[in-house]
Amino acid sequence: MGAPDLWIKTLKEKRDEDWDLGELAHTLNSHRPEEKVISYAESHDQALVGDKTLIFRLIDKAMYWHMDKADPDLMVERGIALHKLIRLLTAGLHGGGYLNFMGNEFGHPEWIDFPRQGNNWSFKHARRQWSLRDNGFLKYQWLGEFDAGLMKLIQTVDNPSIHYLTIRQHDHVVSFMRGDLLFIMNFSPDQSWTDYGVPAAAGSYGVILDSDDKQFGGQNRIDNSTRYFTSPQENGHQLQVYLPTRTGIVLQKID
Structure with missing residues (x-):
């Protein structure tokens, strides 16, 4: 099963707390x-009429009524947080490249349907509405900003090897x-972790991407000015960080 199919299967069949992170990571890294x-969370198939x-x-349907930035909505908040995590994990474990279908990165709300006899040759849905991302009032901008930050980061990854892969x-x-x-991601729907230790190469680190950042629609629960230092453990070194619920961070080794 490919990554897009597995993401869909996970969303359709499992509660948030039952996601099999081992299966997801293995599928994304199975080469x-x-x-x-090329790694991708979803393709054009999901954007075409008849799919989601x-x-x-x-x-x-909450995306038609609660995407104004001034409108707090728990379903939308959950969806945006997981949308960012899904992309961060998929792109972070990419095996040579990352693919996105235009508009999906900022959560375009409508499908694509090209002119055909079945829709009376209509052009109504043969488009992507970039204005939803760019008008400054809607939450689509948060997803677009996160994708821009993620793409900038992924382009700096020139090492194909994945080390210290840890799934708890x-x-x-x-x-x-x-x-x-x-890369560190907490998919828990209800548990934040304080001083959470993860294996890492010895040294000091600083946060360069934080899905909980306010500019990405997050709650700003992490102090991104903090410098983190590893500590020696019996089997190597570990870094201790604060991991809020449904949050992903990327730190860069400074020295």
Whole structure:
């Protein structure tokens, strides 16, 4: 099963607390080291009429009524948080490249339907509405800003190897290193972790991407000016961080 199908299956069949992070990480990373593969969370198939994009599966009809930034809504908040985590994990474990279908990165609310006899040759849905992301009043901007930050970060990953891959299903936490970047994600719907230790290369680190950042629609629960230092453990070194619920961070090794 490919990654997009597995993400859909997970959203359709499992509660948030039952997501199998081991299966997800294995699927996203299941290729030989010498092979380059393109990773993606969803493709054009989910955007075509008759199917649902990830954001629509997460938020459903609430996205038509509660996407104003001034309108707090728990379903939308959950959907946006998981939408960012899904993309962060998929892109972070990419095997050579990351693919996104236009508009899906900011949660475009409508499907694509090209002119055909069945829709009376209509052009109504043969488009992407970039204005939803750019008008400054809607939550689509948060997803667009996060994607821009993620793409900027992913372009700096030049090391194909993944190290320190750690999956703690009970805690709903996944962490790994790509080069000098440390990815940490907490998928728990109700548990934040204080001083949470994850394996890492010895040194000091600083946060360079935080899905909980206010500019991405987060709650700003992490102090991104903090410098983190590893401590020696019996089997290596670990870094202790604060991990709020449904939050992903990427730290860069400073020295």
